Amino acid sequence: MSKESAYFQLSTVGKRDTKELKQQLDAFHGVISVSINTEQNTLAVDYDNTGVTCDRLEQRLRQLGYPIESCKTEQHRM
Secondary structure (H helix, E strand, O other), X not given: OOEEEEXXXXXXXXXXXXXXXXXXXXXXXXXXXXXXXXXXXXXXXXXXXXXXXXXXXXXXHHHOOOOEEEEEEEEEOO
């Protein structure tokens, strides 16, 4: 297993969006956790990259209507 984290800077994310984002991203096989900071409009996703990729997460966010200003990933050795 290779764990990665993806950090997204979104244009805007409100408190109401939190539940939808968590449900939609948790539905991906391999997603371990989803953390959202509505004050800074940031989203962090920890995932097992054998089940999902950052590109798929990013694509899903765009499909849901969340413009992404920036994204970075970080790989963790296990």
